[in-house]
Amino acid sequence: MTILKTKRLALREFRRDDLEFLVPVLGDPYSMRFYPHPLSPAECETWIERQLHRYESEGFGLWAIDMQDTGAFVGDCGPTVQMVDGIREIELGWHVHPAYQNRGIATEAALACRDYAFSELGLKRLIALVRPENVPSCRVAEKIDMHIEKETHHGSKGWVHRVYVTARS
Numbered sequence: 001m002t003i004l005k006t007k008r009l010a011l012r013e014f015r016r017d018d019l020e021f022l023v024p025v026l027g028d029p030y031s032m033r034f035y036p037h038p039l040s041p042a043e044c045e046t047w048i049e050r051q052l053h054r055y056e057s058e059g060f061g062l063w064a065i066d067m068q069d070t071g072a073f074v075g076d077c078g079p080t081v082q083m084v085d086g087i088r089e090i091e092l093g094w095h096v097h098p099a100y101q102n103r104g105i106a107t108e109a110a111l112a113c114r115d116y117a118f119s120e121l122g123l124k125r126l127i128a129l130v131r132p133e134n135v136p137s138c139r140v141a142e143k144i145d146m147h148i149e150k151e152t153h154h155g156s157k158g159w160v161h162r163v164y165v166t167a168r169s
């Protein structure tokens with residue numbers, strides 16, 4: 001199911017047969033250096049199942065990003081529910097295949113997801129949880145007009161994350 005299109009990208013719901021293409025994205029040790037560890041193929045399989053469950057229960061989740069011209073799968077982007085300091089928030093997340101990074105793909109996808117979340121999902125506020133060391137991801141948040149609201153301890157390791165925020169105007 002196609003969710004949205006941008007100039008170069010098409011975002012759609014994940015399918016189970018995306019697994020072989022997702023492994024090089026979430027399993028890349030350098031790209032995933034700000035995570036506790038790169039994901040194994042089995043963890044990527046669980047990750048896809050989690051998105052399928054999110055589509056059912058929330059109506060949204062991390063979506064697959066395909067290039068429109070070649071159809072190549074290049075990453076994921078989309079909103080998910082996260083608990084931050086005991087408050088239910090909607091976070092925009094993004095991951096891009098190492099071979100496609102630094103071409104503006106995450107920014108293009110995140111901008112479109114932000115606008116879709118406000119206009120189609122009716123959300124009023126979106127956050128991004130980013131470790132301060134993750135400069136590329138901080139830049140994506142900043143380029144879609146998010147600002148730092150606070151820092152919090154988040155995730156299985158309790159690492160410090162910036163809470164970037166943007167609100168519907």
Ligand SMILES: CC(C)(COP(=O)(O)OP(=O)(O)OC[C@H]1O[C@@H](n2cnc3c(N)ncnc32)[C@H](O)[C@@H]1OP(=O)(O)O)[C@@H](O)C(=O)NCCC(=O)NCCS
Nearest residue numbers: 031094095096101102103104105106107129130136137139
């Ligand atoms: C974060 C990520 C999605 C960015 O994807 P991308 O498509 O390369 O992002 P964009 O091209 O839209 O722009 C990213 C910004 O980061 C910068 N950037 C890209 N690679 C970088 C690097 N290795 N070091 C420093 N900055 C980098 C870009 O220059 C750009 O900033 P600029 O416009 O000021 O120059 C990608 O690096 C990634 O998948 N990382 C691993 C997963 C991850 O950390 N996800 C976010 C968790 S919070």
